[in-house]
Amino acid sequence: MDKKKVALALGIMSAILTYGICVQIKTINSTNSSYSTSSTVNSLRDEVLRYKERYDNKYEELEKAEEELEKERESTTGNNDELTKLEEQIKEGNKLLGLTEVTGEGVIVTLKDSTSPTLNSVIDTSQLVVHDMDVLSVINELKNAGAEAISINDQRLVSTSAIVCDGNVIQINGQKVGAPFEIKAIGLSEQLAALSRPGGYLSVLQEYGIGTEIVKSKNVTIPKYAGSINYKYVKSK
């Protein structure tokens, strides 16, 4: 037997072997769960992943379609003054509704779960985490201070947004959002930063050991609302 051939065959085989091992390790790591022998669990997990992928693909398609629509609009309204005005009105309306990405002066507030237990939290561990009510109160204070646009972990708050408790995470716009919460707000940053005043809600949270941070920024970017706003029951008079 030719020695070269033997070496080649074994080499190819070991290439397949290491390839398989690498792919397998990557697959197991990416699913980050213990091995389950039940095929129903596996297929359910697979289905969830597939739906997620499909959702992402559709979302991308939607964004592309929106871009096309925008271009189409621009090209048709380009040489008509009246239509350009209407177009600007639509843009203004979308900005108010939260359907466009906006940027401006503002603050970034970060709320982190407590890492150092206090005397009270030993008895009641729920005091260590950031609750939906805490987020809601902070949002309320920011709105009171004149915030014009707010997002929590990239979930834009719009008129239909709800902040509800959902187990160990909270739900905003129907999407699960977990700690740490990064709350971005656009408005007069000095006013918004007054959130950290003594007796304000952040000081209350600090007493519970919850990590709070507030940063003033000249350039806060808030993403647009990812869902769609459909009014079914409201009718204009």
Add this chain to the structure above:
Amino acid sequence: MVYLGIILGSLLGAIIGVNAPVISYTYSSYLAIAVIAALDSVFGGISSVLKKNFDLKIFLSGFFCNAILSMLLTYLGEKLNVDIYLAAIVVFVGRMFTNLTIIRRYYVDKWSDKIQKKEKNNQALESK
């Protein structure tokens, strides 16, 4: 020569594997069993090279038959809710140990032969 081929092949496979896309989780158990079959084939190949009865046809057909049969067993086991793939793993790993024994014996024999020869030479020199 043979070991050089194996090392180069492993490196090549690792480089491709690191950049390869992730497969679906459902099929990962099939890939795992194929990996074990490939490992068994490589060990079997090395030991047959040492025994000087390596045959490319037997080597390749052995790998594919083993891999396909074990994957079918895995599939059947999933349908029947019995972990039949464990049987395939036991056989493969058992054979891997057998082959490792053959490889080990070959090199240990070679080594001890060398030592004996050296001693004989030394004795011959001393007697002179």
